[in-house]
Each structure stands twice: as C-alpha cells, then as structure tokens.
Amino acid sequence: MKRTDIIVAGAFALGLAAMHPGGLLPTAAQAASATSQAEQTTVFDIENMTCALCPVTVKTAMEAVTGVAAVEINFDAKTATVIFDPSVASDETIGTASTNAGYPARARD
Structure with missing residues (x-):
C-alpha cells in the first residue's frame, strides 16, 4: 500500500472514531x-x-x-484536561511529558 493511502486510511479511521457517540475512550467528564x-x-x-x-x-x-x-484534549482551546493520582504523578511530570514530545504544557493555576 502506498504511504499516502496509509495516511488517508489512518486519518479516516480517526475521523470515524471521533464521530462515534461513545468515542474510543471515555471523556474527561465521564472519567471525572x-x-x-x-x-x-x-x-x-x-x-x-x-x-x-x-x-x-x-x-x-x-x-x-x-x-x-x-x-481530554481541546484542540480549539489548546488545552488538555488530565485526571491523575497525585500520589503517583504530578502536574510537573505530566507537563514535562508533553513538553518532551514537542508541546510545552503548563498547568493552569
């Protein structure tokens, strides 16, 4: 399969998953x-x-x-809402993970 076909197929699959009423994963509100x-x-x-x-x-x-x-990511607002166990993770470690992936993240006050 050509690389372009693979990219188009992947984008299509992501689009279908986003349109599914339940989505692939629970939203942050559902998880909350x-x-x-x-x-x-x-x-x-x-x-x-x-x-x-x-x-x-x-x-x-x-x-x-x-x-x-x-x-849960909000692309338009450029935010991520994260639910985590503070005894295991911290705002800093989560923000650093995103920053290391090329997307600097800062926790809101």
Missing part, C-alpha cells in the same frame, strides 16, 4: 464522575498544537505517565 477522592484534575495550556494529529501526540505522551487516568 468515576474518579475517587484520591484523584486530581488539572487543566494544562498546550503550545504548538497546529494540526489535527498534534492532540494525538500530546494525549499519548500524557497518558504514558504512570498515575494518569484520563486525558
């Missing part, structure tokens, strides 16, 4: 309703998100941090 008292929610401002695949990279980087339960 199931969070325990030990979990924390932080909104991060994300820099350098300019294309449709940038949020995928940011989400993947943040989800790779141990203790992160859910990540």
Whole structure:
C-alpha cells in the first residue's frame, strides 16, 4: 500500500472514531464522575498544537505517565484536561511529558 493511502486510511479511521457517540475512550467528564477522592484534575495550556494529529501526540505522551487516568484534549482551546493520582504523578511530570514530545504544557493555576 502506498504511504499516502496509509495516511488517508489512518486519518479516516480517526475521523470515524471521533464521530462515534461513545468515542474510543471515555471523556474527561465521564472519567471525572468515576474518579475517587484520591484523584486530581488539572487543566494544562498546550503550545504548538497546529494540526489535527498534534492532540494525538500530546494525549499519548500524557497518558504514558504512570498515575494518569484520563486525558481530554481541546484542540480549539489548546488545552488538555488530565485526571491523575497525585500520589503517583504530578502536574510537573505530566507537563514535562508533553513538553518532551514537542508541546510545552503548563498547568493552569
């Protein structure tokens, strides 16, 4: 298969997943309703998100941090809402993961 065909097929699959009412993963709001008292929610401002695949990279980087339960990206607002266990992860480690992937992230106060 040609590289262009693979890229188009991948973009199409992502588009279909985004249109599914339940999505592939629960939204941060859905995950928040199931969070325990030990979990924390932080909104991060994300820099350098300019294309449709940038949020995928940011989400993947943040989800790779141990203790992160859910990540929801808002491309238009350039934010990421992250639910995590503060005894395992911190705002700093989550922000650093995104920054190391090329998308500097700062937790909102």
